[in-house]
Amino acid sequence: MSIEISAKTIQPVRLSYGNLKERFGDKKPASRYQEAVYDVQPTTNFQYLPIWNTKHELYDKSKTAIVMEDWYSFADPRQYYYGTYTIARSKQQDVAEHNFSFVDKRDLFDSVPEEVKQAAREILVPLRHVEWAANMNNCQITDECYGSNFSTLAMFNAMDRLGMAQYVTRLGLLLDGNEETSLDAGKQAWMEAPEWQGLRHAIEDMFVLDDWFELMVAQNFVLDGLVFPLLYDRFEKKLTVEGGATIAMLTEFMDDWYKETVRWTNALAKVTAKESEANQELLSKWTNKWTDRLVGALEPVAAKAFGADGIEQLTKVKEELLARLTKSGVTGLKRS
Amino acid sequence: MLDKKNTVFLIVQDNEDARPIIEAVEQDNPDANIQYQPGMVRMEGAGQLVVNRETVEEQIGREWDVQELHLVLVSLAGNVDEDEDKFELSWH
Amino acid sequence: MPAKKLNLRKRYELLTRGMGWETTHQDMDDVFPYDSFEGIKITDWDKWEDPFRLTMDAYWKFQAEKEKKLYAVIDSFAQNNGQTNLSDASYLSAIKLFITGVTPLEYGAHRGFAHLGRHFRGDGARIACQMQAIDELRHAQTQIHTISHYNKHFNGLHDPFHQFDRVWYLSVPKSFVEDAMTAGPFEFITSISFAFEYVLTNMLFVPFMSGAAYNGDMATVTFGFSAQSDESRHMTLGLEIIKFMLEQHEDNLPIVQRWMDKHFWRAYRLLALVSAMQDYMLTNSPLSWKEAWDVYFVENGGALFEDLSRYGLKMPKYHELATAEAEHLSHQVWSVFCLLGNATGFHTFLPTEEKMDWLSEKYPNTFDKYYRPRFEHWAKQKEEGTFQYLAALPQLCQVCQIPMIFTEVETDPMQLSFRVSEYKGDKYNTCSDGCKDIFDHEPEKYAQAWLPVHQIFQGNSGGATIPEVLEWYKFAPEDGGDYIGSQDHARWQEWKGADDKVKQA
Numbered sequence: 045m046s047i048e049i050s051a052k053t054i055q056p057v058r059l060s061y062g063n064l065k066e067r068f069g070d071k072k073p074a075s076r077y078q079e080a081v082y083d084v085q086p087t088t089n090f091q092y093l094p095i096w097n098t099k100h101e102l103y104d105k106s107k108t109a110i111v112m113e114d115w116y117s118f119a120d121p122r123q124y125y126y127g128t129y130t131i132a133r134s135k136q137q138d139v140a141e142h143n144f145s146f147v148d149k150r151d152l153f154d155s156v157p158e159e160v161k162q163a164a165r166e167i168l169v170p171l172r173h174v175e176w177a178a179n180m181n182n183c184q185i186t187d188e189c190y191g192s193n194f195s196t197l198a199m200f201n202a203m204d205r206l207g208m209a210q211y212v213t214r215l216g217l218l219l220d221g222n223e224e225t226s227l228d229a230g231k232q233a234w235m236e237a238p239e240w241q242g243l244r245h246a247i248e249d250m251f252v253l254d255d256w257f258e259l260m261v262a263q264n265f266v267l268d269g270l271v272f273p274l275l276y277d278r279f280e281k282k283l284t285v286e287g288g289a290t291i292a293m294l295t296e297f298m299d300d301w302y303k304e305t306v307r308w309t310n311a312l313a314k315v316t317a318k319e320s321e322a323n324q325e326l327l328s329k330w331t332n333k334w335t336d337r338l339v340g341a342l343e344p345v346a347a348k349a350f351g352a353d354g355i356e357q358l359t360k361v362k363e364e365l366l367a368r369l370t371k372s373g374v375t376g377l378k379r380s
Numbered sequence: 381m382l383d384k385k386n387t388v389f390l391i392v393q394d395n396e397d398a399r400p401i402i403e404a405v406e407q408d409n410p411d412a413n414i415q416y417q418p419g420m421v422r423m424e425g426a427g428q429l430v431v432n433r434e435t436v437e438e439q440i441g442r443e444w445d446v447q448e449l450h451l452v453l454v455s456l457a458g459n460v461d462e463d464e465d466k467f468e469l470s471w472h
Numbered sequence: 473m474p475a476k477k478l479n480l481r482k483r484y485e486l487l488t489r490g491m492g493w494e495t496t497h498q499d500m501d502d503v504f505p506y507d508s509f510e511g512i513k514i515t516d517w518d519k520w521e522d523p524f525r526l527t528m529d530a531y532w533k534f535q536a537e538k539e540k541k542l543y544a545v546i547d548s549f550a551q552n553n554g555q556t557n558l559s560d561a562s563y564l565s566a567i568k569l570f571i572t573g574v575t576p577l578e579y580g581a582h583r584g585f586a587h588l589g590r591h592f593r594g595d596g597a598r599i600a601c602q603m604q605a606i607d608e609l610r611h612a613q614t615q616i617h618t619i620s621h622y623n624k625h626f627n628g629l630h631d632p633f634h635q636f637d638r639v640w641y642l643s644v645p646k647s648f649v650e651d652a653m654t655a656g657p658f659e660f661i662t663s664i665s666f667a668f669e670y671v672l673t674n675m676l677f678v679p680f681m682s683g684a685a686y687n688g689d690m691a692t693v694t695f696g697f698s699a700q701s702d703e704s705r706h707m708t709l710g711l712e713i714i715k716f717m718l719e720q721h722e723d724n725l726p727i728v729q730r731w732m733d734k735h736f737w738r739a740y741r742l743l744a745l746v747s748a749m750q751d752y753m754l755t756n757s758p759l760s761w762k763e764a765w766d767v768y769f770v771e772n773g774g775a776l777f778e779d780l781s782r783y784g785l786k787m788p789k790y791h792e793l794a795t796a797e798a799e800h801l802s803h804q805v806w807s808v809f810c811l812l813g814n815a816t817g818f819h820t821f822l823p824t825e826e827k828m829d830w831l832s833e834k835y836p837n838t839f840d841k842y843y844r845p846r847f848e849h850w851a852k853q854k855e856e857g858t859f860q861y862l863a864a865l866p867q868l869c870q871v872c873q874i875p876m877i878f879t880e881v882e883t884d885p886m887q888l889s890f891r892v893s894e895y896k897g898d899k900y901n902t903c904s905d906g907c908k909d910i911f912d913h914e915p916e917k918y919a920q921a922w923l924p925v926h927q928i929f930q931g932n933s934g935g936a937t938i939p940e941v942l943e944w945y946k947f948a949p950e951d952g953g954d955y956i957g958s959q960d961h962a963r964w965q966e967w968k969g970a971d972d973k974v975k976q977a
Binding site: 417450455460 | 479480481523524525526530534537538674677678681682683684685686693697700701703704705707708711758771772774775776778779782
């Protein structure tokens with residue numbers, strides 16, 4: 045009874061914060077995603093120039109060549125803010141944890157053929173360095189980007205990449221009963237084996253890119269768009285056929301993660317390309333540049349992973365990526 | 381010169397999840413000064429204070445991960461030493 | 473064969489080290505261009521230790537657990553109109569200052585730590601900074617979500633981020649965090665993680681959240697304590713980084729000491745706003761500013777610096793002055809807000825008899841002697857209808873950006889403290905020796921400051937009159953001024969009857 049009375053007498057005087065009312069109107073309360081990510085970043089009246097970069101203000105739209113009338117016209121289709129993000133990942137890690145302990149407890153690796161384990165050591169374990177680099181690159185985007193929607197997205201992505209680097213590390217450990225031999229061999233391959241050097245070179249060049257949106261394209265659109273379908277999907281399927289289903293169990297997180305990630309990369313490509321001809325041209329230019337570079341870099345890895353079939357697998361993955369980006373509005377991509 | 385040991389402290393939320401931790405601290409740190417304040421419980425030790433996993437597990441009758449302490453932690457002072465068996469605060 | 477068991481330490485090491493590498497196609501100094509120019513010498517980044525050893529899987533698990541609990545409380549708070557359980561709606565002035573002044577700092581810390589999380593050369597230090605970067609984002613977002621319900625029922629909470637970039641008293645926190653963010657990474661972490669988080673953050677969160685509990689604000693208590701569990705990690709990071717720098721090379725000591733002196737004073741001045749929140753805005757205060765200062769700075773800070781003295785680090789410069797000021801600070805700050813209640817985004821009010829008695833008891837050396845008379849005088853003026861707000865905004869300190877209201881507490885507490893420096897032919901005013909030292913060491917930095925009051929005079933703030941400026945701030949007429957007679961007050965009376973806890977101001 046008392047609840048009814050209070051509900052009647054206690055009426056809100058406004059439904060949303062002012063910035064959200066301006067953006068979305070005043071008919072219904074803003075969502076938690078909207079409250080969390082819109083307009084939180086300062087935009088003006090900066091006090092001091094950074095002593096480490098006096099060419100730009102602390103938050104500066106001109107840190108990328110991409111121009112957006114409103115940097116908040118992009119919204120994460122997953123609507124992740126910290127709470128929904130951690131709760132989603134917590135569920136996934138629960139499954140992963142269960143899989144790791146199941147594999148460990150039941151000694152499932154004992155029944156995996158040695159050559160399959162060796163293939164995982166050579167192809168999957170070095171990917172911990174690739175994920176580590178992806179963590180750095182997304183942290184760079186979090187640092188340099190404009191807008192709290194982007195910093196939120198990039199921050200979550202950066203932490204995901206650290207998490208995945210750690211899952212690959214655990215896979216590497218489990219392959220050898222927690223001896224560190226696979227990890228050491230993986231690091232050595234990453235630093236020295238010929239098949240990885242093109243990729244490592246490309247990634248090191250990405251570390252020093254000036255334009256954070258170009259890094260976004262190189263890392264999150266192109267490199268991820270090649271590595272995940274090629275190695276966590278196609279290569280894992282090949283291993284499964286050869287008796288390595290156990291390995292696929294331990295990288296399920298990556299597979300699910302990529303399917304989810306494609307949703308926001310598509311949405312971001314779409315919003316950015318639609319904004320202007322100039323943006324569209326930059327996206328095409330960067331996509332072409334990094335697709336050429338990274339497909340080239342991945343050729344020896346694909347050959348090592350799939351043998352004679354490698355180049356064809358890589359080409360298919362590339363076609364899928366370019367078709368997807370074209371569908372999202374990035375035209376002028378070199379398909380050949 | 382340092383006869384008097386400086387105080388370390390651990391503050392946890394005043395809720396059910398924190399109870400076994402507080403009890404474990406009382407048990408393993410007989411000299412600890414435990415103060416109930418609005419919303420929180422402040423536990424002080426002279427120079428040192430420890431939460432032992434085993435003692436907490438005795439309180440709750442299940443496995444307890446020392447990192448679960450994070451769920452109720454409010455503040456602390458002192459150098460932290462954490463491993464799978466204990467969470468310890470001290471001044472050198 | 474079951475895998476051999478790894479202990480927490482070893483497991484953590486394998487999951488956080490060795491994934492990075494010495495780049496060969498790009499110079500490491502180009503990949504990490506910012507971690508050497510400050511003069512801090514690091515000989516071995518691997519000596520960096522993270523005492524909490526959180527891996528991402530554990531991070532997701534524990535943080536999700538905290539978030540579930542927090543949002544359950546936020547939801548039920550909204551559903552049950554928890555705002556009606558406050559001790560008094562005037563209490564919300566503190567929350568208004570919090571979301572406009574503190575929440576944006578959390579966001580700034582998020583970006584600042586992301587910068588370090590990318591740019592420190594050591595893998596372990598980078599991971600620790602990244603975890604703090606995402607935690608700080610959490611704090612900003614959970615604060616927005618918690619306070620959202622208050623925004624639906626009270627004024628003055630509707631445009632915190634627009635206001636942070638413009639309002640005269642919000643340049644205090646804005647200049648504080650931007651000072652740290654525009655410095656190099658080691659100075660940033662000394663400022664935020666050590667001077668602010670380790671030495672002083674307890675002054676912000678612990679008494680304030682305990683105060684929220686004391687005033688029936690269960691929503692704020694919940695987000696505050698939930699955030700504090702992260703803060704404990706951050707404080708520990710602050711202590712570890714200081715020890716790490718000091719252990720790495722003896723040349724680092726004088727640099728760290730200077731940063732410590734500077735950022736202690738910067739953070740302390742920022743907390744002057746908190747002192748007013750604690751002593752005056754809280755309807756019921758569990759702990760006075762002076763008591764909190766004695767417990768959390770004098771006692772705990774003293775223990776901390778005694779521990780660090782083995783590295784040669786000394787207590788921060790002017791800490792004695794800060795302790796002497798503890799008996800004056802909140803009274804001086806709240807006085808200026810009361811005199812400028814026409815230009816604040818929250819309501820002001822004079823202390824009740826009961827509150828003044830509490831203040832006399834907590835401040836036996838100063839309150840009755842210096843401050844009670846002025847509050848009583850203003851109360852009388854209010855009664856007679858002769859009270860007048862200040863006609864213009866006061867001059868701000870060039871460094872801390874607080875109005876020039878502090879006094880010479882060690883010699884003559886009624887004498888304004890006023891310092892002047894000259895740089896390139898211009899004069900710059902500061903409020904204290906602490907702020908003057910900071911200015912004089914880097915005049916080229918502090919001469920750039922965007923001082924809101926100067927900006928008004930230069931025509932950059934919407935106009936020349938107070939109403940024009942307030943409109944530019946997006947302060948609605950009903951946001952500021954006296955609490956008594958305000959819309960918030962009327963709404964509160966509608967729910968709770970006419971029993972006022974504060975006086976006309």
